[in-house]
Amino acid sequence: MYLRRFIAGIALAFTASTASAEMLDVEKDELKFGFIKLTDMAPLAVAYEKGYFEDEGLFVTLEPQANWKVLLDGVIDGQLDGAHMLAGQPLAATIGFGTEAHIITPFSMDLNGNGITVSNEIWAQMKEYIPHENGKPVHPISASALKPVVEKYRAEGKPFNMGMVFPVSTHNYELRYWLAAGGLKPGYYSEENITGQIDADVLLSVTPPPQMPATLEAGTIYGYCVGEPWNQQAVFKGIGVPVITDYEIWKNNPEKVFGITAEFAEKYPNTTLAITKALIRAAQWLDENDNANRPEAVEILSRPEYVGADYDVIANSMIGTFEYEKGDKREVPDFNVFFRYNATYPYYSDAVWYLSQMRRWGQIAESKADAWYDDVAKKVYRPDIYLSAAKLLVEEGLSNEADFPWETDGYRAPQTEFIDGITFDGRKPNDYLNKFPIGLKGEQKVVGNAVEG
Template identity: 30%
Template sequence: MAEINVKQLRTVRIGFMPLTDCASLVMAAECGFDRQYGIRIVLSRETSWANVRDKLGSGALDAAHVLYGLMYGVQLGIGCQQQAMAVLMNLSRNGQAVTLSRALAEQGAVDGPSLARHMRNAPRGYAFAHTFPTGNHAMLLYYWLAAHGIDPLRHARALTVPPAQMVGSLRAGMIDGFCAGEPWGQRAIDDGVGVTAVTSQQIWPDHPGKVLGTTAAFAGSDPGTCRAMIAAVLDASRWIEASKANKEQTATVLAGSAYLNTGREAIARRLVGQYDNGVGGQWTDEKALRFHGDGEVNFPYLSDGMWFMTQQRRWGLLRDEPDYLGQAQAVNRIDLYRGAAEMTGTSVPSSPMRSSTLIDGLEWDGSDPRGYAQSFRIHLG
């Protein structure tokens, strides 16, 4: 590769939250994949998803590692000023978890069925935390609770807590459980304050995780930079999954003070799919956190974006039915992704829709979003 003139690189400011699934952005910058496409990624560690949202909206960030559901919440003006957004690619799949307190586990509540029995037999004010009202963790937490007959908004309080504060909140008894990304589920186990009740891949196998997001205005004004960002991250994602050694190196980098600033082992174990639920269960997860999968992970499927809208409608966050397909076509910039995929030799799926069967046995394929949103026994919308 020819020597690159650093002064000619286009600086791109990208925000991230200290979570394991920011790995492909971190390694794109650390390993120099960005410079191969004429950009220099400057990463900014953020303290909350609300902060990420506000900085994207104001232009303080060009792009961000961001919750899929948050992007659609802003696109639809849920709890904030409406702003047109752009999902450039999916950064990850799987690798989140619902954690219950050690106190609940000691009383026999270690999974969905036992939690439901416990809450019926010992009624009190239960509190479960997610990371953002319209985000992935809120929607996955609500879905899991409801699948076991627990109304997340009537039988409990739902609280918003930044990911890095989840373990401390659990230790202090402020919450009974939480849904968040790694390494915080593993940290709760390591610190002796929580147990893993369910992984997110058990709720929705191969579910979408965080995305590389920006505003529609930025995507419209600088599509070349957007394609360069996607291409750099595709290369980094491929590199992470190329070997166990690369995953181990990624864990070491992520553990540093500039990124997650936490114990390396808490990151490494679940990054390579080694799970311990804190109550005797240990397994190697075939659907652990993924970053590339020959591009299957990264493609911005329209049906994925539509699912979040169905759940936002289900829980009353959307008062009216949105144009599910139209909104997904506007937000998920498949055109930009295809350009970057061609640049990197990444395979592109034949269809922008995909099918999944979730924990309650219901199939989601995007064909009837309105009917799907209205089909649930437990709902508010």
């Protein structure tokens, strides 16, 4: 790091007459960011390796974290200046579900990127209920194909266990969404019982991402929802089959965010802008020229200091394909999106979707007005910071003006491409919740082991 900083200092001095004229006067230049070993941490690795942080006068250390709780605690207590976060983490912390702290995000890190994998044994039983064409399963695969398997296990007195990475993770909500869309109850949370397993057909529990394949292989869980490369790892190890991607559950769904404390953003506004500029440039690089840079990105991510999985495992989902059953590799060009489709813009409606799922499953215990969802979204998601950073990049000739949604009010148009066909309008979260046959709605509340109201 020190050699890198020394070289960067020389470069900055050399270009003082040009680049430094554009450089923000950052209040804090030495920063430490946390991440979990997943391919969607790529914008951080790329911003570091391609020198985008240094271009902004920032000297960054990237540090892998043991799990999502340790990572969040590190940001809250100041050991980390910011981190690659689950989209639900800043929202949950700000409303006081779990650890309470005001966390914001000026930058959404990616779209899509997760999958649901089941063990070979479960897959063999599911296949009986899945239509086939030309000898291959028809995708997307509904959880209705899993339902008779779960019912069989229940009849035999066996609990059906599946893994997700954290209670407020995208993975928890995507797995629950898929299960419920197929007629399976994934369980509720209550203020007294935070297991999330109240009245559940399928019992979901937390497993850190890199441990998912080993936990599946040990038989502790029958399946899991996780980000890459840990679905493809199951294919390479021959221990499981990814049955569906989150792209098929909700096309172009928001995934991770970059999180910092509200206090950090207030104390170091120029530093926050500089970080956001560097991350936008990294996202652009990851997607430009029809993903032409992805092989280089895969090489970076395969290094032990980042994801540390084999190149081929990471490449299996990063360069436009996704392998389901061994040998069944299909084109999924948008499985990992880092910049196109306004992937990096922190939409309020994305925040509202996560909050709606927290309410649906009881993490938000009481009914909330639509205005409450809007208010929380605007406390946490900060498109004002994002667009300020984008404006600077356009002025510097490093980004194209047409690539940013300058005129949006922060809400996407109603989205229809969900596996269950239900339309989501971020402006009307309660109407959205009322459409689900499984899940809390209206004044309903979990009391004891039942839903009331």
